[in-house]
Amino acid sequence: MTKLERLLNLTAALLATERPLPVDELRVRLEGYSDSDDAFRRAFERDKESLRLMGIPISVEPIHGTDPPGSGYRIHPGDYGGVDPQLEPDELAALHLAATKVRLEGIDGAGVMQTLGGGSVEGDDEVLAELPAHDELGPLFEATRAKRQVEFRYGDMVRRVEPWHLSFHRGHWYINGWDHVREAERLYRVDRFASEVTVGGPAVVDRPERPSSNAARRPAWEMGDDEPVEATIRIDPDLSMWARAHLGPDAEVIEHADGSIDATLSVRNVEAFRSFVLTFLDRAEVLAPPELRTDLIEWLEAQT
Amino acid sequence: MSRFTSTERLTRLLAIIPWVVEQEQVTLDEVAERFGYPRERLVNDLQDVVPFVGVYPFTPDALVEVELDDDTVSIRYADWFSQPLRLPADKGLALLAAGQSMLEISGEDEDGPLLRALTKVGTAIGVDAHGAIDVRIGAASEQILATLRTAVAENREVELDYYVFSRDERVTRTIEPHRLHADLGQWYVDSFCQLARAPRVFRVDRIRSATLRDGTFTAPDTAGAPTVFNAAADVARVVLEIDASARWVADTYPYDRLEDLDDGAFRLTLAVTGDPWLERLLLRLGPAARVVGGDARFGGTFTADAAARVLARYPR
Numbered sequence: 001m002t003k004l005e006r007l008l009n010l011t012a013a014l015l016a017t018e019r020p021l022p023v024d025e026l027r028v029r030l031e032g033y034s035d036s037d038d039a040f041r042r043a044f045e046r047d048k049e050s051l052r053l054m055g056i057p058i059s060v061e062p063i064h065g066t067d068p069p070g071s072g073y074r075i076h077p078g079d080y081g082g083v084d085p086q087l088e089p090d091e092l093a094a095l096h097l098a099a100t101k102v103r104l105e106g107i108d109g110a111g112v113m114q115t116l117g118g119g120s121v122e123g124d125d126e127v128l129a130e131l132p133a134h135d136e137l138g139p140l141f142e143a144t145r146a147k148r149q150v151e152f153r154y155g156d157m158v159r160r161v162e163p164w165h166l167s168f169h170r171g172h173w174y175i176n177g178w179d180h181v182r183e184a185e186r187l188y189r190v191d192r193f194a195s196e197v198t199v200g201g202p203a204v205v206d207r208p209e210r211p212s213s214n215a216a217r218r219p220a221w222e223m224g225d226d227e228p229v230e231a232t233i234r235i236d237p238d239l240s241m242w243a244r245a246h247l248g249p250d251a252e253v254i255e256h257a258d259g260s261i262d263a264t265l266s267v268r269n270v271e272a273f274r275s276f277v278l279t280f281l282d283r284a285e286v287l288a289p290p291e292l293r294t295d296l297i298e299w300l301e302a303q304t
Numbered sequence: 305m306s307r308f309t310s311t312e313r314l315t316r317l318l319a320i321i322p323w324v325v326e327q328e329q330v331t332l333d334e335v336a337e338r339f340g341y342p343r344e345r346l347v348n349d350l351q352d353v354v355p356f357v358g359v360y361p362f363t364p365d366a367l368v369e370v371e372l373d374d375d376t377v378s379i380r381y382a383d384w385f386s387q388p389l390r391l392p393a394d395k396g397l398a399l400l401a402a403g404q405s406m407l408e409i410s411g412e413d414e415d416g417p418l419l420r421a422l423t424k425v426g427t428a429i430g431v432d433a434h435g436a437i438d439v440r441i442g443a444a445s446e447q448i449l450a451t452l453r454t455a456v457a458e459n460r461e462v463e464l465d466y467y468v469f470s471r472d473e474r475v476t477r478t479i480e481p482h483r484l485h486a487d488l489g490q491w492y493v494d495s496f497c498q499l500a501r502a503p504r505v506f507r508v509d510r511i512r513s514a515t516l517r518d519g520t521f522t523a524p525d526t527a528g529a530p531t532v533f534n535a536a537a538d539v540a541r542v543v544l545e546i547d548a549s550a551r552w553v554a555d556t557y558p559y560d561r562l563e564d565l566d567d568g569a570f571r572l573t574l575a576v577t578g579d580p581w582l583e584r585l586l587l588r589l590g591p592a593a594r595v596v597g598g599d600a601r602f603g604g605t606f607t608a609d610a611a612a613r614v615l616a617r618y619p620r
Contacts, residue, residue, distance in 0.1 A: 001356075002310070003310040004310045004314055004317075004349075005353050005356055005357065007310060007314050008314060008353070008354075009358070009359075011314075011318070011384075011385075012357060012358060012384040012385070013359055013360065015384040015385075016384050028360070029359070030360075050310070050311050050314075054311055054314065054315055054389070054392075055389065055395070056389060077387070080389060080390060081387030081388070081389075081390060082387060082388050082389060082390030082391055082428065082429075083387075083427075083428040084322075084388055084428065085421075085424040085425050085427065086424065087421055087424055087425075088420075091417045091420050093417070094406075094416070094417040094418035094421055095399065095403060095418065095421040095422070095425070098403045098405070098418060099398070101402070101406060102401070102405040103398075104394075104397065104398035104401055104402065107394055107395060107398040111312075112391065112395040112398065112399055113340075113399075114316060114319070114339055114341070115315055115316070115318070115319040115389065116391075116425075117319065117323065117338040117339055127485075128409060128483075128485045128486065129405055129409070129485055129486035129487065130487070131401060131405070131439070138393045138394030138397065139393070141393045141394070141396070141436075141437070142393035145393065145396075145429060145430050145431045145436065146430075165435070165437070165438065166436065166437045166438075167437060167438040167439065167440075168437075168440065168441070169438075169439075169440045169489065170489040171487075171489030238467065238474050241445070241467075241511075241512040241513070242467055242509060242512070245444055245445060245509040246509070274588075278584060278587045278588050279584050281580060281583060281587075281610070281613070281614055282613045282614045282616065282617055283472075285618070293618065297615065297618050300611040300615050301611070302590065302591065303586075303587065303590060303611040304608045304611045304612050
């Protein structure tokens with residue numbers, strides 16, 4: 001009997017059962033395993049791991065009324081079964097092309113397509129963009145989908161968060177959601193998590209219809225705990241184009257006849273704002289408010 | 305016969321079996337094409353594997369039934385496999401992220417096939433594909449990206465008005481764009497620069513305008529992968545001592561050498577691709593950094609001069 005056949009039968013046995021099956025019973029119910037106890041154990045553990053790696057949800061459950069207490073395995077059909085998205089050929093082709101051209105680091109997106117019936121696409125398989133991946137992304141996405149709370153360490157604190165929205169912006173993954181410790185909506189950078197994600201109980205806070213989905217698109221000067229102030233900077237014509245790409249969606253921009261622009265920003269992080277203005281060197285100027293203008297002048301005077 | 309591992313074959317069969325069951329009868333060619341599975345491999349599995357799949361006690365009524373002839377197949381009594389395996393979360397995310405990125409790259413219409421596919425996949429997984437995740441692979445002008453996409457596709461020359469960030473200088477260049485790609489939140493265009501007569505990479509967000517020219521070029525067979533940052537040995541170096549609070553500098557810029565000092569401070573040797581680049585870094589770091597070595601021109605009043613130039617915009 002081949003390994004493939006053994007894996008298929010193991011999956012069928014675990015799906016068909018209505019109670020958790022102890023290992024000894026599985027051994028009787030399955031063919032193709034060795035007679036030796038040790039060899040069977042090793043082969044069974046390997047097979048179980050193979051199925052889990054494929055995403056097959058094998059659950060381990062206690063078996064009641066046994067002495068000593070034992071446990072068994074099963075697959076709940078509700079956890080296993082997915083919905084076929086019923087993609088039309090042109091949709092499959094478009095999705096397959098996307099999965100080939102844009103990779104999430106370490107995940108074979110094009111391979112996923114074959115299980116959806118994506119077939120194979122002729123043509124070049126040149127990757128246009130690769131997004132970084134983190135081990136935490138899968139659990140975070142799953143918790144977002146299943147509306148569960150998650151816990152993770154961030155900075156010096158353990159956070160308990162109801163994740164709402166996962167985003168990738170400026171080269172980083174962010175998760176936004178309700179923070180039960182701070183009792184407020186918060187945004188976290190996934191590559192700064194200081195621990196693994198543990199999935200907890202169901203979410204209890206009402207998720208907004210449209211979470212602040214642009215949270216991660218916010219520029220650095222909007223992300224901070226300073227009292228928000230409106231600041232206006234003037235940027236010389238040469239750099240206005242470059243500046244526009246970095247001003248964020250909420251900036252108000254007025255263009256002058258000479259091509260220079262005045263951009264009004266909402267600043268909640270003065271240090272980040274100062275850094276942004278200084279990237280323009282002498283080609284930009286803080287016009288208002290006076291206190292931010294003074295802050296920049298004093299910062300520079302300290303360096304002369 | 306095949307390059308497929310057992311688990312790759314299993315993944316395919318767990319998708320193929322429920323689909324064939326639902327179709328009642330399909331041609332082998334159709335299955336092979338839909339699931340990207342070689343026909344020979346498929347026939348082999350349908351003949352020698354699937355009919356022996358079942359549950360204890362493996363009597364005929366507990367086995368999957370496969371009817372196979374030269375061209376068609378039907379499968380019955382595969383109740384355990386009536387649904388396809390749910391897409392695992394990380395793979396679902398990979399698909400949605402790739403799809404959203406591709407929308408940004410190719411700029412599809414609202415009723416295009418990719419957008420429809422993403423909506424369907426999102427619904428199947430149980431998320432709002434356009435609400436639960438948001439992927440933007442780079443900040444750049446849509447219009448400039450579109451011009452470059454056209455130029456790459458049609459092998460057209462492009463004239464760029466480009467801002468050289470490291471030298472704080474505006475230049476005009478005619479390029480032969482070979483490839484547009486995104487990395488770490490930035491778009492780049494790999495090109496052949498006609499002025500430099502050499503491959504060059506341009507960052508799209510620093511292109512002020514891009515104009516399609518009539519001239520065309522022959523694209524190289526394999527687009528060489530020129531590196532974005534390649535600090536030549538003859539570029540000047542600076543040695544900085546930086547406080548622990550600005551550790552990000554070591555994470556952000558490629559450096560030659562890093563030495564740890566007391567209290568989390570560190571000494572960093574960096575290549576200076578242009579003086580304005582170093583001026584920005586030093587003005588931004590302020591008291592958190594000190595120039596302690598490297599090319600003599602970066603010592604002395606280098607930082608103070610830069611600060612004074614910016615201060616000139618703020619007459620008292």
